[in-house]
Amino acid sequence: MEEFIRLQDVVYEYHAYAEExxxxxxxxxxxxxxxxxxxxxFVVVLGHxxxxxxxxxxxxxxxLLPTEGYVYVCGANTRETPEEDLWKIRKNAGMxxxxxxxxxxxxxxxxxxxxxxxxxxxxxxxxxxxxxxxxEKVGMEAYRMHSPNRLSGGQKQRIAIAGxxxxxxxxxxxxxxxxxxxxxxRKEVLETVHELNRKEGITIVLITHYMExxxxxxxxxxxxxxxxxxxxxxxxxFSRMEELRAIRMSVPEVTELAYELRxxxxxxxxxxLSIEELTxxxxxxx
Amino acid sequence: xxxxxxxxxxxxDSVIHRxxxxxxxxxTIVYIVSLYLGNSPFxxxxxxxxxxxxxxxxxxxxxxxxxGLKAVIFxxxxxxxxxxxxxxxxxxxxxxxxxxxxxGIETAVxxxxxxxxxxxxxxxxxxxxxxxxxxxxxEKGLGFLKVFHVPVHEIGMMMSIALRFIPILVxxxxxxxxxxxxxxxxxxxxxxxxxxxxxxxxLIPLFVAAFRRANDLAQAMEARCYHxxxxxxxxxxxxxxxxxxxxxxxxxxxxxLMIVLKIVTKS
Numbered sequence: 001m002e003e004f005i006r007l008q009d010v011v012y013e014y015h016a017y018a019e020e021x022x023x024x025x026x027x028x029x030x031x032x033x034x035x036x037x038x039x040x041x042f043v044v045v046l047g048h049x050x051x052x053x054x055x056x057x058x059x060x061x062x063x064l065l066p067t068e069g070y071v072y073v074c075g076a077n078t079r080e081t082p083e084e085d086l087w088k089i090r091k092n093a094g095m096x097x098x099x100x101x102x103x104x105x106x107x108x109x110x111x112x113x114x115x116x117x118x119x120x121x122x123x124x125x126x127x128x129x130x131x132x133x134x135x136e137k138v139g140m141e142a143y144r145m146h147s148p149n150r151l152s153g154g155q156k157q158r159i160a161i162a163g164x165x166x167x168x169x170x171x172x173x174x175x176x177x178x179x180x181x182x183x184x185x186r187k188e189v190l191e192t193v194h195e196l197n198r199k200e201g202i203t204i205v206l207i208t209h210y211m212e213x214x215x216x217x218x219x220x221x222x223x224x225x226x227x228x229x230x231x232x233x234x235x236x237x238f239s240r241m242e243e244l245r246a247i248r249m250s251v252p253e254v255t256e257l258a259y260e261l262r263x264x265x266x267x268x269x270x271x272x273l274s275i276e277e278l279t280x281x282x283x284x285x286x
Numbered sequence: 287x288x289x290x291x292x293x294x295x296x297x298x299d300s301v302i303h304r305x306x307x308x309x310x311x312x313x314t315i316v317y318i319v320s321l322y323l324g325n326s327p328f329x330x331x332x333x334x335x336x337x338x339x340x341x342x343x344x345x346x347x348x349x350x351x352x353x354g355l356k357a358v359i360f361x362x363x364x365x366x367x368x369x370x371x372x373x374x375x376x377x378x379x380x381x382x383x384x385x386x387x388x389x390g391i392e393t394a395v396x397x398x399x400x401x402x403x404x405x406x407x408x409x410x411x412x413x414x415x416x417x418x419x420x421x422x423x424x425e426k427g428l429g430f431l432k433v434f435h436v437p438v439h440e441i442g443m444m445m446s447i448a449l450r451f452i453p454i455l456v457x458x459x460x461x462x463x464x465x466x467x468x469x470x471x472x473x474x475x476x477x478x479x480x481x482x483x484x485x486x487x488x489l490i491p492l493f494v495a496a497f498r499r500a501n502d503l504a505q506a507m508e509a510r511c512y513h514x515x516x517x518x519x520x521x522x523x524x525x526x527x528x529x530x531x532x533x534x535x536x537x538x539x540x541x542x543l544m545i546v547l548k549i550v551t552k553s
Contacts, residue, residue, distance in 0.1 A: 061509055087511040095509040102499050103506035107418050107450050114521035116510040121517040128521065149453050163510060 004039040004171060004203055005060055005093070010069035012055055029055040031226040032069070037205065039170065042197045044214040044234075045207045047223035048248065053207045056223070057173040060205070061095045062086045074170065091120055094164035098176045100156035104148045109140070109159055112148060116167040134165040137200070138192050154185025158192055165196070171203035172196070178208065186210075211238075211252045215273045222249065239271035254278050296413045302344035303414045306530045307423025313537055314411045320544045321400050321407075326551035329544060330399050336540055337407055346413050354409035355402060362401055369394035421445045426524050439515030447503070455496060462491050 012030040017023070029052045037043055047053040058064040059071050062078040071078045074092050081089060094116075097103045106112030113131045122130065135141040138158040148156060157177050164172050174193065178186040190213060197204045206213060214220045220237040222230035224247045230237050238244070238255045250256070258272035258281070267285060272278045302310075321333055341351060355362075373390030380386070415423070425442030432438050463473060466487055473484050 058505075063505055063508060084513065087508075087513045090509055090511050095506075097502065097506055097509075099499075099502055101454055102502035103509075105447065105450065105503070105507060105510075107446060111418075111521060115507075115512075118519050118521060119511040119513065121519050123519060124521070124523065127519060131521065148450075160506075167511065 004074060005035075005037040005205075006072040007033050007035045007056075007059070008070045008072070009034050010059060010066045010071060012052075012059065012064060013067045029226055030059070030066075033226075033228055034069075035221065035228060035231070037171075037203065039203055040197075040201045041218045042194070042204045042216070043206070043219045043221060044217040045205060045221045045223060046209065046211070046214055046249065047207075048209065050225075051223040052226040053223050054175050055226075057095065057175050057205065057207055060171075061093050061173055062089045063095070087120070091167050092169055093171045093173060094167055094169035095173045095175065096157070096160050096164055096177050098179050100153050100160060100180065103160050104156060104163075107147065109146050109148055109151075110135070110144045112159060113162045113166050116163055120167065130166045130168070134162040137165055137196065138162045152185060153181045154188040157181065157185065157189045161189070161192060161196075165202075169202065171205065173205045173207070175207050176209070177206075178210065178213070211250055215252060222247075224249075234273055235271035237271075238273060295416050296346045296350055298345040298414075300343060300345040300414070301529065302340065302410075304529060305414075305533055306524055306526055307415050307419040308427040308524065309526075309530045309533045310411045310415055311420075311423050311427055313533065314408050316537055316541060317407045318404055320541060321403055324544055324548045325396075326548070328551045329547050330396070330403070332544065332547055333403055334399075337403060337410075341406075341410060344410060344414050346410065350413060351406050351409065354405055354413075358401065358405055362398055365397050365401070366394040369397055417449045418446065421449065422524055439518075443515075451496075451499070454499075455492065458495055459488065459492055462488055462495075 010030055010033045011028065013026050013028045016025050016027050033052075033056065045053045045056065055064060059066060059078070060073060062071075062073070062081070065071075065079050073089050076089050078086070078089060104112050105115045110131050113134050114127055117127050117130050131144075132141065135144055138161050140155065140158050140162060143151065143155065143159075148159060151159065160177075161172070172193075177193075178189055181189065193204055193206065194216065196202045206217070208214070214237075215234050217234055220230070220232065220234050221228055222237060222244070229247065230240060230243065238251045241251060241256075241259045244251055251259070252273060254275050254277075255272055258268050258278050262268045262270075266282075268278075268281050272281060317333075317337075321330075324330065324333065341348070370386055370390045371384065373387050373393055375387035375389030377385050378388050378391070412420070421442050424445070425438055428436070428438050463471075467473065471484065471487060473481070473488070476484070
């Protein structure tokens, strides 16, 4: 598998104005990040607010350009691409945002899904086909002619995903897509995303602060203060309980329970991620 | 769900509803111009009959049409009043300092009829065209203005985004209002000035939120490869069909008849 996204020593700084002193202050949101993401993988990026995880996604999508270092998406360097061609990068790496209301542009569902492909100049017949396919993939074809205002949060987010799919991206970046949803909506969206990864082979980069969403990923990246502090499979990352606690990150409840039991002297393996796993491990103790 | 349909669109399946929005725009403009073209009662009778036929075809109930008039009834009475009492000419009635002239009555009636037809004609367009279609029609119909560097696409895009966000902002305003009420704000009592002042704590958070939304939306649009109107395609591009050409034909015929009537009845 080839490297699809490559970040090379990326630094991103922005200027902030302190409210009272009128002084300019440089904030470093990303400091020397290097990472590669392979095509077809499911990567979860975890971190607190202000850890730089959203900034990271916007770098890959070329909404932000690195202050130092380089970002390559499908071989294209975002910093060296002229601004009028940046949309070609965005076509490969789509992005779904947190607030479902603020990313729906159309007044009718099908219009919204068509917005992306309209922008890249897809001809009419192909457009209609793409809209149908995209809506089918997220299971929203019944709502094609509805107004987005009447949909639930989870449904709106699925429309937003369909809007990305219609662009046929190789990768979808999701910036806390479930943060504003109820548990039902969250489940809906996550199931859709996992299915896209499995069936369509679309690379997924899911940014979240829900630990549970990281359990099924291929790879988990933990960020803190603009740096990558951990990078590995969910099992590897969640085994490092103490380190996670040091940066005020929690782990899934089951993992925490297993960890506490281990500390009390039970002979359990490290990095238990699901209830089934724990049950099995406990039963095999005798 | 009070705000789900915007404007005053009346949903029905009629010939008029199916017309291309550009046709309806041209129709409305030409109709308004024609009202100022003709001057004799025959012209108005003809224009009125024509409108009646179109209304009939549109399947929009007459009471919807009249509802549009309610808003301008004051303007109607106001102009009529001044026309009746302040015109010079042959006196038909005099009492004290009040004089009513024949010319005055004539102008008043003419103005009133014109205004009524004008309002009904233009509200028929908004009643039979969805706001989305209207925006599309404006964007495409005014496309020729691009030659003069008028950002037609951008204006169209802004209009459709505004339409999309009106219900969201209304909902948000309701939410902020409740939050303020919960903390003791009073929006309902007091005079006009006091009520207006009470709106300030509502408007400021609403504006701040709107700016934040605009920023988010701009990013979402860029993330979906938006880069201006050049090279864009449309899911449902506006296309003239047979019906639209027939409508243009009818319009030309109407205009021709109006001019003939004007010339004939003048002498």
